[in-house]
Amino acid sequence: MFTSFFGNYLKTKNVITQEQYTDVKNTQKTARVKLGLLAVESGLMTEKQAEEVNTLQTQMDKRFGDIAIEKGYLTDEQLGQMLSKQGDAYLLFVQTVTEKGILTSEQLQEQIAACKKDLQLTDAEFEALKSNDIDKIAEVVLKDVELSKVEKQYIELSLRNIVRFIDNHLRVEKAYKTSKYEAVAIANQNLIGNHSMFTAFTGEAEGVVALASIFGKEEFSKVDLDTLDSVCEFLNCNNGLFATKLSETDVDIDMEPPCMYAEEKEIVADELVVVPIYVEDKKVELVFAVDKKVAIN
Amino acid sequence: MAKILICDDSRTSRKILRGILENAGFEVVGEATNGEEGYQLYKELRPDAITLDITMPVLDGIEALKKIMAEFKDAKAIMVTAAGQKTKMVEAVKAGASEFIPKPFEEEKLIEIVKRVVQ
Ligand SMILES: [Mg+2]
Numbered sequence: 283m284f285t286s287f288f289g290n291y292l293k294t295k296n297v298i299t300q301e302q303y304t305d306v307k308n309t310q311k312t313a314r315v316k317l318g319l320l321a322v323e324s325g326l327m328t329e330k331q332a333e334e335v336n337t338l339q340t341q342m343d344k345r346f347g348d349i350a351i352e353k354g355y356l357t358d359e360q361l362g363q364m365l366s367k368q369g370d371a372y373l374l375f376v377q378t379v380t381e382k383g384i385l386t387s388e389q390l391q392e393q394i395a396a397c398k399k400d401l402q403l404t405d406a407e408f409e410a411l412k413s414n415d416i417d418k419i420a421e422v423v424l425k426d427v428e429l430s431k432v433e434k435q436y437i438e439l440s441l442r443n444i445v446r447f448i449d450n451h452l453r454v455e456k457a458y459k460t461s462k463y464e465a466v467a468i469a470n471q472n473l474i475g476n477h478s479m480f481t482a483f484t485g486e487a488e489g490v491v492a493l494a495s496i497f498g499k500e501e502f503s504k505v506d507l508d509t510l511d512s513v514c515e516f517l518n519c520n521n522g523l524f525a526t527k528l529s530e531t532d533v534d535i536d537m538e539p540p541c542m543y544a545e546e547k548e549i550v551a552d553e554l555v556v557v558p559i560y561v562e563d564k565k566v567e568l569v570f571a572v573d574k575k576v577a578i579n
Numbered sequence: 580m581a582k583i584l585i586c587d588d589s590r591t592s593r594k595i596l597r598g599i600l601e602n603a604g605f606e607v608v609g610e611a612t613n614g615e616e617g618y619q620l621y622k623e624l625r626p627d628a629i630t631l632d633i634t635m636p637v638l639d640g641i642e643a644l645k646k647i648m649a650e651f652k653d654a655k656a657i658m659v660t661a662a663g664q665k666t667k668m669v670e671a672v673k674a675g676a677s678e679f680i681p682k683p684f685e686e687e688k689l690i691e692i693v694k695r696v697v698q
Contacts, residue, residue, distance in 0.1 A: 447683065497683075498591040512591040518634060518661050519682050525663025537661070539588060539636040 283414050283445075284371040285310060286453035286560065291397050298384055306378045307451075315373040317346040320364045323373060327355050372412040416445050423454045429555065432477060432528075432572050437557055439527055440568055443520045448496050448561055455558040462550050463569055466490075467505045468543040468578065469513035471521055475535035476528075480551070480576040481521060482569045483513050485558070489566035496561070507544050514540035543578065551576040581697040582608045584624055586617030586643065587632035587659060595684055596630060596659075603690040605697075614638030618646045621654070627697045628655040630680070633667050641670050648675040655696050 410418035498512030611617035
């Protein structure tokens with residue numbers, strides 16, 4: 283998730299090219315963070331010590347961790363903690379970008395500072411984005427929009443489900459409210475009960491196709507009723523899990539059969555919540571309303 | 580080879596379900612896209628078991644189950660449920676449902692359940 287977010291920022295700023303972005307993403311899939319980088323980043327070893335261990339490693343058949351322990355730079359416990367962090371998304375990004383010579387670590391730090399400023403992110407918020415924790419990321423993208431408890435719960439749960447069933451590298455942009463949404467196509471399901479809810483996935487055609495293909499385990503190529511059917515089934519599962527969540531607090535909602543619109547439509551309501559989500563870097567939008575009258579024209 | 584009838588309004592789900600069942604050696608004898616069609620096809624095909632999605636237009640899975648059970652006391656119906664349909668599940672048990680399979684489908688679990696039902 284960090285790569286999707288920050289890599290995309292660098293791409294829009296023309297700091298890296300689309301090819302470099304794709305390359306970094308692909309490399310990361312199999313890479314592990316090197317222990318030297320981890321030790322330095324977590325302040326357990328100095329850069330000089332890490333270099334020393336690296337040099338020693340070229341002269342003897344021992345692992346980085348073993349040498350660092352022998353030298354007294356790390357304890358067993360610290361090594362254990364570091365090993366568990368080798369999949370860290372942020373550090374993997376740093377490692378890949380610097381090793382490929384795309385940016386130096388100084389340039390990277392400058393870009394991080396610029397990104398925080400451009401997107402008005404506090405240090406804590408940027409840390410959240412580094413964490414790869416979808417709940418923390420949700421907090422950041424939802425901070426500027428006023429939402430009811432149910433609305434907030436629905437977004438958080440939907441994001442978790444997209445991570446779980448669709449794409450664990452998704453990117454989310456700031457949620458916003460609107461009274462009119464122009465859709466290229468709509469996969470919709472209404473919920474009834476203690477709350478009446480309009481829920482839908484729409485967005486750019488490519489994004490809708492990507493979501494449908496992943497969930498339906500089938501290569502869709504354009505937005506038609508079959509593609510939307512797959513999206514609706516995902517929405518149905520998502521809404522089912524939401525109903526379960528609400529039932530814990532004695533709120534009952536029930537799902538109606540889904541509706542599909544394979545042509546351009548306008549969604550109109552007093553208030554719609556829109557969450558832009560990028561699945562495989564393609565845009566889908568979660569559009570929903572809680573206890574509001576919604577019309578599709 | 581046990582004969583299974585699939586009843587689900589979603590083409591995607593029917594396709595995935597058919598794939599899993601056929602892979603496991605079951606014979607899918609038909610596909611219905613709503614509860615009414617499911618009932619009609621059940622009468623016509625008399626499969627060893629029917630999978631019934633719950634959320635469907637025209638006639639939902641529970642109503643279809645009731646209709647089938649009223650006429651065929653030994654019918655074996657496997658309800659397909661998304662999470663969050665607990666009340667509906669209770670209703671289905673009362674109406675005579677044999678088993679439940681959750682969506683999204685987990686292949687191994689699903690096969691195990693269907694095998695148990697048709698045994
Ligand atoms: Mg259904």
